[in-house]
Amino acid sequence: MAPVCLRDCKAWQDAGMSLSTTSNEACKLFDATLHQYVTWTNDKTLGGIEGCLKKIKEADPNFVMGHVISNGLELIGIGRSPIIDPEFRKELNVMSDLAKTQPLSEWEELHVAALETFAKGNLPKAAEMWDWILLDHPLDLLAIKLAHDSYFYLGQQTQMRDSISRILPYWTATTPLSSYVKGMYSFGLLETNFYDQALKVASEALTVDPKDSWSVHTIAHVYEMKAKIQEGLTFMEQTESNWKEGDMLACHVYWHWALYFIEKGEYEAALTLYDKYIAPMCLASGSMLDIVDNSSLLHRLQMEGVHLWPYSRWE
Template identity: 45%
Template sequence: MMRTNWRGCKEWANEGVPITTTSDEACKMFDAVLSQYVGWYEDSSLGGIENSINKMVDADQDFVLGHVVKNGIKLSGLSTNMEVNLEFRETINYMLDIAKKQAISDREKKHVSAVALWAEGKLTQACEIWEEILIKTPTDMLALKFAHDCYFCLSSHQQMRDSVARVLPFWKTSLPLYGYLLGMHAFGLEETHLYDEAEKQAKKALEINKHDGWATHALSHVYEMTGQHVKGLDFMSSTENDWKVCGLTACHNYWHYGLYHIEQGNFEDAFRLFENEIGKRSLQSKSTMEIVNSVSFLYRIRFEGVPVKEKLYDFYEVCKNHLDDHVLGFNDVHYMMACLGVDDAKSARNFKDSIKEFIRCGKGDTRDAMNTVGLDMCEAFTAYENQQFSDAVNIIYPKRYQIVKLGGSNAQRDVFNLFIIHAALKSDDKKHQNLARMLISERDCLKANSPLTSRLKAKLYNTSY
């Protein structure tokens, strides 16, 4: 159920979310851009989200909120920042300049300030401003979506859940984009381990719109984290034609689909899905989040003893173009994994130096995360690749509960949990062998009936599997 009836200036004002522009067409294209962004799809009748943005800006070159959504979507791609992209810095400065020259609302001024903070890497401060907007205007979907995305980057899971829960009572079911609200809430519930509630909310969203890719995503997380892998496979395969139309999240949903195969030990099926969908789509889009997810996917298979070096090269080639970005800690660690995975020790060393310089001179939430745990994570992976397994454990295990600060979801960060277990298993320190046993037991308690955990147990006791 994709929208086609876009709201003009009058409609936005009637809904209590007035927009400052003299162009009704700009307002309508703003709605089209927002709808595609929230719904994770490209409207082919409009030429996709990028063309919709161009149409919006062409209709009113000085449309402040238009530049806000344009810049925010650019930032949500996690592939650039103002420090390394001077052209993007100019677009942010242009947004700030036109905002000063126009008589815009206080809400719109706050939107400008929040995106400017986001561009500076200050996501926590940006979220505080979006929450201020939502207190007065709880149906401002742009503020809600931007906050949702930044909470995800910060791994602020409770905030991601509660941000949506607070505004839900103010949304009439007849309001455009209402169904997507439920999918967003479902994801927040899932990330805070409220799996039954998350499943119910995701299914409600899918009853409203079976093409809701984010609700599908939330439900796939539920099945992954609760060990219902067969159910997850059935769900993803039976609804594939519904969610794959959401091109902006289809690759990621295929990634979740593939995780079920890895969990089950079906590596041939996992590779087939990787070749046909996950890897292929991520290389086509060059989305940094999908590229690092591909690296993660291959590393999970690598931990199982399956060679993946040759498959890593294409993704490494994309990663090496972003080694000085430092947009998200989760991404940076995966860039290091890509360098190490193809034995590019020189790039790994240079990247480590870049991280240290970023920590010394940078600012913002990602800088703090890399200083707290990100650099250590990279050092631990380096030690592991150098067969120094005991060092890898000693470096990262004491900071295990800080890894969440790198960003991403619980399912995405599970690759780091697996890394620590495998490092402990390979360590020649008897204490680490005991630690591996305890970590595997812990994993067993969190997710019962896990074939992957059973394989780890077998490895621990040196039996075949």
């Protein structure tokens, strides 16, 4: 991955997305957080997502878009709910109150409104609002990624594909992270059964950045859907060193790798991946998505007739 050039206040303004803060540090940290969200990794050189979010609030506690990205990541990560978490509800209220007490651009106001809508449980409407933002701001990576993830959760495959398709012409090869946007598009193509085109687009994205784990994820799905199990196993083995450090998605990619072994009836190989990577990563992250992968893999093995308990290596 090329060195990250983080945008200050003027760079954000030049991109047509002025941020309501005078702190260049806050703007750069916002960009650093966004970069990690899009690339599915906690980058130690940037301080990790949690570190960046903490520093944003230190740099400018009244920075509305700092609160937006912080709350947005909490909501989209499905780890916290304002319905049952009063502290999170308080954080969302801080964002809303700040938005009412300072002049914001229409772009920022829409982001706040979309988050408030999401927090109330109306994810379809929130996704629609992020698409509204993209009509005037097609280079808004936060809106692109939140919409993409939302359509994924909602199972709205066509919207997930077309949301990216509409903005893709505005992204050139020289636009930072453009290959990751292409990778998102490849997944939309996959989900709408354009397997060959999805494979082509994901491969193009990986040519630019081999560490793009979402494009790796697309290709894993393509080989599964086309029942090309050996091709999938070979691809995983040959590319593992590229994507295994992407801590936010690596567990899921290993899960896909294990599915190939289950398909072949090589259950011991699937359990080896579980023991060595999937379970430890889940324990380290505590992510709900990683927990789902862990439980679903064990359930699949159980349905195959594999006796998981007592299991000697867990004794």
